[in-house]
Amino acid sequence: MDIKDKHRKKLLEAIVYFASNVKNPTKMMIYKMLAELDFRHFEQTGLSVTNSVYVAFEKGPVPKKLHDEITQDKKLVFPDDFKEALSVQKEEFVDKKSGKDITKFTILPKRKADLSVFSPRQKKIMEEIAFIYRDSFATTASKASHEYDKPWYKTIKKSGLGSVIDYLEQITHETPVTKEEAKELQKEASAFKSNYNG
Amino acid sequence: MVKAGEIYYDPQYVYPSGNMEDKLLIVLRETNSPNDPVILLPVTTNKGNQHYKDGCNKSKYIFYLRANEDFFVNNTIVQLHILNGITPPSQSNFDKLIIRKSIQYKGKLRAETIYKLIECLQSMEMDIDSDIFRLIFS
Numbered sequence: 001m002d003i004k005d006k007h008r009k010k011l012l013e014a015i016v017y018f019a020s021n022v023k024n025p026t027k028m029m030i031y032k033m034l035a036e037l038d039f040r041h042f043e044q045t046g047l048s049v050t051n052s053v054y055v056a057f058e059k060g061p062v063p064k065k066l067h068d069e070i071t072q073d074k075k076l077v078f079p080d081d082f083k084e085a086l087s088v089q090k091e092e093f094v095d096k097k098s099g100k101d102i103t104k105f106t107i108l109p110k111r112k113a114d115l116s117v118f119s120p121r122q123k124k125i126m127e128e129i130a131f132i133y134r135d136s137f138a139t140t141a142s143k144a145s146h147e148y149d150k151p152w153y154k155t156i157k158k159s160g161l162g163s164v165i166d167y168l169e170q171i172t173h174e175t176p177v178t179k180e181e182a183k184e185l186q187k188e189a190s191a192f193k194s195n196y197n198g
Numbered sequence: 199m200v201k202a203g204e205i206y207y208d209p210q211y212v213y214p215s216g217n218m219e220d221k222l223l224i225v226l227r228e229t230n231s232p233n234d235p236v237i238l239l240p241v242t243t244n245k246g247n248q249h250y251k252d253g254c255n256k257s258k259y260i261f262y263l264r265a266n267e268d269f270f271v272n273n274t275i276v277q278l279h280i281l282n283g284i285t286p287p288s289q290s291n292f293d294k295l296i297i298r299k300s301i302q303y304k305g306k307l308r309a310e311t312i313y314k315l316i317e318c319l320q321s322m323e324m325d326i327d328s329d330i331f332r333l334i335f336s
Contacts, residue, residue, distance in 0.1 A: 006283045006327070045325060047282055116329045119282060125329075176257035185259065185279050191213045192240055192277075195221075196295070198285040 003081050004198035007051035009117050011066065014050060014126060016085050017113035021130035024137050027076060035061035035130045035165075039151055041122060044169045046177035046185055049122050054165040055150055056155040061165055077103045085110055139141040199289060200225045200236055203307040205269055211240075224276060224307065224315075227334055232293075235286035235333060239315075244273040254318035259325070261318050268311045269304075278319065281326045286333070327328045 012035070017032045019025040026177040039046040052063040070076050076088045089106040115123055155165045168179045176184065211221035226237040236254040244250070250262040258316050259279035287295065295301060307315070316334070323331055 004285050006285045007223070009285075047279060050282075051283065115334075117327060121324045121328050126251050181258065183227075187214065188242070188277055189242065189280055189283060191211065192280045193284060194214065195208070195211055195299075196223075196238060196284070196287055198287055198291070 002099065006117065006197070007049075007193075008081070008124075009083070011050040011052065011063075012082055012085055013115065013134055015082075015107065015111045016109045016111065017115065017126055018130060018133075019086065019107045019109045020113060022133050025107045025134055027107060030107050031062050031067070032060050033129050033133055034063055034066075035133075035152070038171050039120070039165075039167070040125050040129070042167045043172060044121065044125075046171070046175055046182040047189070048167060049118070051127075054152070056152040056161060056163055056165050058161060061152040064164075065190075072102060111193055126184075127134055136198075199229045199231075199234075200292070201228045201306075202226060203309070203312040204295075205304045206238075207302045207304045208299055209301075221230070222304065226315075226319075228233075229289040232288060232290035234289050236289055236292040237281075237286050237334060238331070239282060240277050241270070242275050242277060244275050250275070252319065253314055256318065256322050256325075259322075261315050268308050269306070276315065276321065277333075281330050283327070285329070286330070290295060 003012065007161070014034060014037055015030055015174040018030055022029065034050060034052065035054050038050055038054070040051060041047065041049045050063070052066065055064050056062075071077055076090070078086050078088065087108045087110055091104040091106070091109060093098070093102055096103050098183070118126070151165045151167075151169045154169055157165050168182060171177070171179055171182060175182075206223045206225070208221045208223060210218055212218050214283060222241045224241060225240045226239055229236055244262075250258065250260055252262055252264060252267075254261055259282075260278070261276035261278060263270055263274045263276065267273075319326065319331075319334060326334075
């Protein structure tokens, strides 16, 4: 299925890439890596990669639209345009420590990622993230993602669990654009996309 | 078919807020068939009078043209960041948009300006989607 929306195409290819390059590509792990990609790129440029909106959940950042789209009761179902590239493996077990029932979704790639949709900077960031999380489990990744300077940590502190994580919080003195400029970039990019995409 | 440097006027450019404004767009490369992608760069007037150097401001994703330096009568920002995350319309889809949105041809940039603009984009390879970069420079 041909995906016309470039941000959605990037979202799919980033998931395929991460699922192919880490040992434990669980749903939460993939969410964390997507958030790392978007927020690191935003810090460096003032633009996100996949245009996803993230909310701060207890276990880390969650891409709201994707999560709502693939979560059906206790199942994970990919939308039609993602099915040619991804499949899912479900595992249910009881956690020995807590005694709680756990459902684990592992995301599996069906093909290689098409990296031509990304810029060289985006590819470089993806490689760095895959390297960092290559051998991690979701729990250790979760700890990493809760570091005090991460935007989702700041969001929980400031606005509470379930709040939208503000990309602008990621702007530092090293970001080449100001908060105002980043807002303008976002506004103009959305407008152009809705007028001239595909 | 469109040619590099041509400038089009879109009187029905819609913003996410629902506001409709007019917009000038620059064509970046020529097309030779209805399936060829039309790569467009929108421009905006520097209303805030922010300071930019003339020409390429690559870290800001801007190519800056001073008033009357070329076609534009106001200080003008060419918005390069839109090349990051867009699927360009084909020539045939652009033709449909021309009719639907009453888009008009307005003029053409000087060859020297087009050259500088292309040179600027070449220096921004790190931040342009590889498939789009290939389209521009193939």
